[in-house]
Amino acid sequence: MEPKAPKITDVARLAGVSTATVSRALSKPETVAESTRNTVLAAAEKAGYRVNLSARNLRRQRTGAIVVLVPNLGNPFFSEILAGIETALSEVDINMLVVDTRQAHTKPQLVLEYLHATRADGIIALDGSLPDEILSVASSGTGAPPIIFACEWTPKGEFSSVRANNTHGAELAIAHLAGLGHRRIGMLTGPQDNVLTHTRSAGVRLEMARCGFALDPSHLFSGDFTLESGARAAQEWLELDQRPSALFCQSDQMAFGFISELARNDVSVPDDVSVVGFDDIDIARRFIPALTTVRQPRKKLGLCAARMLIDHVRTNTSPAIETTILEVELIVRDSTKAFAG
Amino acid sequence: MEPKAPKITDVARLAGVSTATVSRALSKPETVAESTRNTVLAAAEKAGYRVNLSARNLRRQRTGAIVVLVPNLGNPFFSEILAGIETALSEVDINMLVVDTRQAHTKPQLVLEYLHATRADGIIALDGSLPDEILSVASSGTGAPPIIFACEWTPKGEFSSVRANNTHGAELAIAHLAGLGHRRIGMLTGPQDNVLTHTRSAGVRLEMARCGFALDPSHLFSGDFTLESGARAAQEWLELDQRPSALFCQSDQMAFGFISELARNDVSVPDDVSVVGFDDIDIARRFIPALTTVRQPRKKLGLCAARMLIDHVRTNTSPAIETTILEVELIVRDSTKAFAG
DNA sequence: TGCTGCACTGCAATCGATTACATAAAGGTT
């Protein structure tokens, strides 16, 4: 026979006080006399008491959880961001609910469920391409919990966000290649409708213009941030008459796919073409060749987003829109080399 | 002024019925007359009603969430398993709480918080090395929710688990190398106290014995599944007088670290040494050389574990201990090659 | 007609903790 979990009345009886005192001793210790507090704590300990969160949350009108909307949980890029979020949340005793939004585009109803104050106290979206119906609910401010975008964001509607300085990162990449003497520089982009694609492309154009280079349309490859799209770009690259001497890939994964497919065709990086990535995921420093790339502070992105959200939740302020931009850093490794042409 | 969320009494008033009927119409539709049901559903729709989960959970004495204990959220190996779990849970409307257990070893109290029925309806542990105090609470069956191990597991205490056939995987790897003519085969292990290390090592010994080979102690390298430990093993390997002609690495990450460090020292895989990994993470097929490895069905591991747990939660049976073992598959790529000695 | 059974629906208790308000005791002031 399972002995049932002790509740606050059990502790109260054991300590010889009222439930109100027990509750206060546990959550606002300074409001109860020291001796009483000790008695209560001892009783709670003895009974093995744990507060029932459903009851507390019901009474306090909150859920004690925030949900994180992840575009694709299978993609390792997001795991470090999640780690950052989790770190921040565990400090303040808030749970992290993780939801994959892959189905959101076909079945928005599924995700809409979470956009409700009874479900979560706040939302962190790592997905900048949420369907409109979700965004409109989120921005309506009616009963929907505060939402913060991290890493990606959306131009539709006004939301707070934490981002890396994508434009500057792209500029650094191009400047690096230009500094190595490359003139014909190509680019492999992310999905067409993605904000990261746009801002990184903008950085590239800016820096190319500054250097006085033109971006040849035939040197522009279209990918989707995945390994395989990088490999496909390599196929296209191989068929070009006049190949660029360097390529900026908007994600490390694509850079790996690209380099790998070239290697299978006996084209060498960096001897035949220099490659710069974006993200600096773990494997970048151990790829062969080690990848020159733009480092995004992924963990910090998660941490910052979580901290901002916690502030909103705590103070219950209707979130003033704020945008935090974190700096990026060019990490030069072995996939780039002076143009020898 | 924020209009507050409609509650069940609002819907009841709107539909002209009692709250009991509303509740039933929504959660046990077959117990209310069709006409009433339609009225209620229409009213709920009109009011924009969503059930308050805290209230429901309090009354139903459950939490509607399961927690997943992840050894290290930053490690991409786990993301695919999480994706599998999430898929299974979203089908039955249970939330997934993700908790990183890195702190668990120094601060077990933090994780113990979750091992309580008011916190979660069940637990999936991806971490086989949880501290004893956590395990003893988990197995005591007193108020602790059911727990299932996925991928890793623990020999201490009796728990259900879903695993890959690690031993067989290791056997396949060795058999493959032996078939290529390799005789001096080395091994790079995971952490000494890890069950995966033990079972994979056991498989290696079995197959080596079957082939009549001996495992030279100097060909045994000790790692911890990370990239860098693979690189360290490469350093040791380079200093050997008599080097093995092939190496079985107990994780893909270590294989990458190993190969990468060798490459920096102008030692080629597979020309100078053949390497087999374990896991088949995404990048394996695009590493240079593409990695021969043992594929674990990671998504399926997550799915199976979640399904088992859901069963337990649903039926509320005290979980009969069951162990599910999923088959693995050897994926031959370019990092292994016939011995030319 | 009267009785039984079934299908619906409503009443009100209940889940467990929090907290506004009331009360009591102790200390301070004039």
Add this chain to the structure above:
DNA sequence: AACCTTTATGTAATCGATTGCAGTGCAGCA
């Protein structure tokens, strides 16, 4: 001594949904 603060504790209402039990009405049957 009378009165006011301050501090500590208790009483009881409250959060919102669920569900055991009881009641109502109607069909079927003798």
